[in-house]
Amino acid sequence: MKLAMIGLGKMGGNMTRRLLKHGIEVVGFDFNEDTVNQISLTNGMIPATSVEDAVAKLSGEPQKIVWLMLPSGEITENQIKDLVPLLNKGDIIVDGGNSNYKHSQRRGAWLAEQGIHFIDCGTSGGIWGLENGYCLMYGGAKEAADIIAPIAKALTHEDRGWAHVGPVGSGHFTKMIHNGIEYGMMQAFAEGLDLLKGKEEFGLDLAQITELWRHGSVVRSWLLDLTAEALAHDQELATIVPYVADSGEGRWTVVEAVDQGVAAPVLTVALQARFRSQDSKGYSYKLLSLMRNAFGGHAVKTK
Template sequence: MKLAIIGLGKMGGNMARRLLKNGIEVVGFDFNQDAVNQISQTNGMIPASSVADAVSKLSGEPKKIVWIMLPSGEITENQIKDLVPLLDKGDIIIDGGNSNYKHSQRRGAWLAEQGIDFIDCGTSGGVWGLENGYCLMYGGTKEAADTIEPIAKALTHEDRGWAHVGPIGSGHFTKMIHNGIEYGMMQAFAEGLDLLKGKEEFNLDLAQITELWRHGSVVRSWLLDLTAEALAHDQELSSIAPYVADSGEGRWTVVEAVDQGVAAPVLTVALQARFRSQDSKGYSYKLLSLMRNAFGGHAVKTK
């Protein structure tokens, strides 16, 4: 089986590597030609010099499958439009980025008019997906979902970590809520650890405590694992600025809560805390920034 990946950044590049490792042929293109060359030379990816070249190298496949790993918004929108003339009816476009689910619904409806299948795939796993496998939640028709199942298995753990969750839009919707929950979990850890640090009379060792919690505790999690590992190296976080970015998913989740009339105070306050960090200072904000970097490789603002 063969597919093309457009966008070989941190996530897209690692996805290409994992697919190649698990027997899926990958044609790759990125405007950063160094990224293309590196993965081609070290992992055996088929290099492409342009999007059109990448698609042409899928000729002979029963269905051409193009996986887009680009920033949400106009870049993804334009790339999908540019792909349509290069594809045939029955071919499949997968958007594996963090697009707004409403945009995915619209794009899916438009592509259906062109005879092209669309899958919106929420992708979790961050920079660790190459080693640990990703979590994929995707929406689309059953036929398209069945077609990409071997790809999903190669990117995950074959028998788990992937699911066709519903129609077009449902994949990115599920990922949006996933990220909203993530905001709340991160905020809770950050605030709790800030309180521990603030109790100066006990002189608590946060590296010791987070490592302790990893074993048998009800709050044990991968997020805690990453936090404990980072604190083992530097508890003061002196090089990290107390600034926490928000990439959009948290905002969309809170807007969805308002639209549905569903109370989501934890998710809302977690989002607002990120806003506040952009004009404030504090240890908890440094911890939030550290966690985002640990699981997703998101840039850390330094002093």
């Protein structure tokens, strides 16, 4: 089986490496030629010099599959439009980035008119997915979803970590809510640890406590694992600026809660706390920034 991967950044590059490791042929393209050359030489990816070249190297496949790992918004929008003349009816475009689900619904409807399948795939797992496997939640027609199932299994695990969750739009919607929940979980850990640190009379060791919580505690989780590991190296976080970015999906989740008239106070406050971080010097914001870096490789502002 062969596919084209367009976008070889942190996530796309690691996904490509995992696919190659599990026997899926990948034609890869990125505007960073060094990245293309590196993955080709070290992992056996078929290099492409352009998107057109990548698609052309899928000739002979019964259905061309083009997987996009690009920033949401105009870049993804334009790339999908540019792909249409290069594809045939029945071919498949997968958007594995963090697009707004409403945009995915619109794109899917338009591509269906062109006879091209569209899969919107929410991708979780961050920089650790290469070794541990990703979590894929994708939407689209069953016919197309069945075709990409072997790819999903290679990126995750044979029997878990992947699911066709519904029609076009449902994959990115599910990932959006996932990220909203993530905001709330991270905020709870950050605030709790800030309170522990603030009780100076006890002289609490946060590295010891977070490691303790990892075993048997009801709050144990991968986020806690990452936080405990980070605190074992540095509890003061003196070099980290207490600035926490939001990638967009947290905002979209809160807007969705308003649209549905569903109370989501934890998710809303967690989002607003990130907005407030730009004007604060709190320890909790440093922890939030540290967690984002630990699971996703997101940039940390340092002094």
